[in-house]
Amino acid sequence: MAVQQRxxxxxxxxxxxxxxxxxxxxxxxxxLVAAQTVERVLTAAKRLRFRPNTLAQGLRRxxxxxxxxxxxxxxxxxxxxxxAAGIEKELSAHGFSLVVATTDDTEEGEGRVADALLSxxxxxxxxxxxxxxxxxxxxxxxxxxxxxxxxxxxxxxxxDSIVLDNRTxxxxxxxxxxxxxxxRIAYVCNPASVYTQSERLAxxxxxxxxxxxxxxxxxxxxRDDLDLDPTVMVRAVLDGPDRPTAIxxxxxxxxxxxxxxxxxxxxxxxTALIGFDDFDTGDVLGVTVVSYDPLELGRRAxxxxxxxxxxxxxxxxxxxxxxxxxxxxxxxxxxxxxxxx
Numbered sequence: 001m002a003v004q005q006r007x008x009x010x011x012x013x014x015x016x017x018x019x020x021x022x023x024x025x026x027x028x029x030x031x032l033v034a035a036q037t038v039e040r041v042l043t044a045a046k047r048l049r050f051r052p053n054t055l056a057q058g059l060r061r062x063x064x065x066x067x068x069x070x071x072x073x074x075x076x077x078x079x080x081x082x083x084a085a086g087i088e089k090e091l092s093a094h095g096f097s098l099v100v101a102t103t104d105d106t107e108e109g110e111g112r113v114a115d116a117l118l119s120x121x122x123x124x125x126x127x128x129x130x131x132x133x134x135x136x137x138x139x140x141x142x143x144x145x146x147x148x149x150x151x152x153x154x155x156x157x158x159x160d161s162i163v164l165d166n167r168t169x170x171x172x173x174x175x176x177x178x179x180x181x182x183x184r185i186a187y188v189c190n191p192a193s194v195y196t197q198s199e200r201l202a203x204x205x206x207x208x209x210x211x212x213x214x215x216x217x218x219x220x221x222x223r224d225d226l227d228l229d230p231t232v233m234v235r236a237v238l239d240g241p242d243r244p245t246a247i248x249x250x251x252x253x254x255x256x257x258x259x260x261x262x263x264x265x266x267x268x269x270x271t272a273l274i275g276f277d278d279f280d281t282g283d284v285l286g287v288t289v290v291s292y293d294p295l296e297l298g299r300r301a302x303x304x305x306x307x308x309x310x311x312x313x314x315x316x317x318x319x320x321x322x323x324x325x326x327x328x329x330x331x332x333x334x335x336x337x338x339x340x341x
Contacts, residue, residue: 006049006050006051007045007048007049007050008050009023009024009050009052011048011050012041012044012045012048012050015044015047015048016037016040016041016043016044017040018037018040018041022037022041023041023045026038026041026042027052065120065121065122065123066095066096066097066123067096067097067098067099067120067122067123068087068091068096068097068098068099068122068123068124068125068126068302068305069098069099069100069101069117069118069120069122069124069125069126070084070087070098070099070100070101070126070127071100071101071102071103071110071113071114071117071125071126071127071128072084072100072101072102072103072127072128073102073103073104073105073128073130074102074103074104074105075102077252077253078252078279078280079251079252079277079294080128082294082295082298083128083150083151083294083295083297083298083301084098084100084298085295085298086294086295086296086297086298086299086301086302087126087298087299087301087302088298088302089295089298089299089302090298090299090302090303090306091302091305091306094306096123096302096306099117099120099122101113101116101117103130105130105191105226106130107130107131107132109130110127110129110130110131111131111136114127114136114137118140118145122145123145123146123305123309124145124146124147124148124305124306124308124309125137125140125145125146125147125148126147126148126150126301126302126305127147127148127149127150127154128149128150128151128152129149129152129153129154129155129195130194131155132155133155133156134147134149134154134155134156134157134159135155135156135157137154137157137159138157138158141157141158141159144312146160146304146305146308146309146312147159147160148160148161148162148301148304148305148308149161149162150162150163150297150298150301151163151164151196151297152194152195152196153195153318158316159316160304160308160316160317160318160319161317161318161319162297162300162301162304162318162319162320162321163195163196163318163319163320163321164196164292164297164320164321164322164323165320165321165322165323166196166199166200166203166276166323167199167200167202167203167206168203168322168323169200169203169276169290169292169323169324169325170187170199170200170201170203170204170207170248170276170290171203171204171206171207172203172207172290172323172325173203173204173207173248173274173276173290173325173331174203174204174206174207174208174211174248175207175210175211176274176325176331177207177246177248177272177274177331178207178208178210178211180272180332180333180334180335181334181335182245182246182272182334182335183211183212183213183245183335184219184242184243184244184245184246184335185204185208185213185216185219185244185245185246185247185248186219186220186221186237186244186246186247186248187200187201187204187216187219187220187221187222187247187248187250188220188221188230188233188234188237188247188248188249188250188254188257188258189201189221189222189223189249189250189251189254190222190223190224190225190226190228190230190233190250190253190254191223191224191225191226192222192223192224192250193224197222197250197251200250200276201220201222201250204216204248218240218242219237219242219244221233221234221236221237229257230253230254230256230257230258230260231257231258231260231261231264232257232261233254233257234247234249234254234257234258234260234261234262235261235264235265238261238262238265238267238271239265244271245270245271245272245335245336246271246272246273246274246331246333246335247271247272247273247274248273248274248275248276249273249274249275249276250276251275251276251277252275252276252277252278252279254275255273255275255276255277255279255282255287255289256279258273258275259273259285259287269333270333270336271333271336272330272331272332272333272334272335273287273288273330273331274288274289274290274325274330274331275287275288275289275290276289276290277289277290277291278291278326282326282328283328285328286328286329286330287328287329287330287331288325288326288327288328288329288330288331288332289325289326289328290323290324290325291323291324291325291326292321292322292323292324293321296321297321300319300321304317304319
């Protein structure tokens with residue numbers, strides 16, 4: 001099949017009977033062109049299947065495009081695509097489009113993907129930081145490209161950020177378990193070194209200390225290897241010499257792993273469970289979770305980007321969104337030895 005050559009701006013001008021400058025103005029400053037002329041130009045463009053090069057328009061103006069880039073870890077995590085949905089909805093309402101790129105949750109991937117998006121002169125860059133250092137974005141930020149960190153603050157970079165109240169969420173979960181008599185409470189997470197997990201772990205340790213348990217190391221399973229099977233990790237905790245009566249999981253992957261491990265071990269509801277992050281079947285399975293609104297996280301991040309595009313010199317904002325507990329049954333179980341018949 002022969003491929004037709006794309007129509008150019010000059011082709012549209014000839015068909016509409018106007019100058020190329022007028023066609024350009026219709027697509028960039030339409031309010032300055034007479035209504036009848038606009039209609040002629042748009043009709044000609046439609047007949048020729050002409051699409052204006054918005055990237056080139058942005059570059060000619062010396063700025064970015066109406067496209068915003070969003071860097072995420074990997075597509076298999078529901079958290080990422082729910083945040084992306086919130087971003088896209090807000091951007092679309094303001095005439096922006098979204099392009100999403102993945103890093104596979106690696107530091108090398110973050111830098112490579114960021115360079116690729118910035119080379120396309122995106123109007124703003126949103127990212128869930130993976131590496132320990134985002135200072136490589138400072139030069140671009142000084143040139144006027146807004147950088148918004150989502151879920152985790154940027155490091156070594158002055159940038160707007162929007163995060164969850166991770167520490168309070170897990171602190172409240174721990175307090176609820178200790179109030180029901182639990183003292184052997186495990187915390188299981190992977191990865192463990194990222195900002196979100198360090199905050200959640202701090203909330204767990206604070207809640208345990210409030211209940212008089214200062215040394216929690218025997219019940220902590222902290223790993224930084226995404227190739228590890230979450231089910232195996234939880235089984236190792238439950239098979240340990242000082243079996244916990246309750247588990248708090250650091251993310252939805254670990255929660256699902258905990259459910260599988262307890263089924264394999266025929267736990268029969270002996271172990272209480274509270275997971276951080278809700279998930280699609282959490283209500284059906286009756287899993288108590290620390291929840292939040294990922295769509296709102298995305299919407300607020302998009303608003304930050306739009307505000308920063310309009311006012312690059314404005315004060316940097318750090319926004320924290322709340323979390324809350326949804327009680328569904330697994331987190332309300334008392335220690336096995338204290339159950340009534």
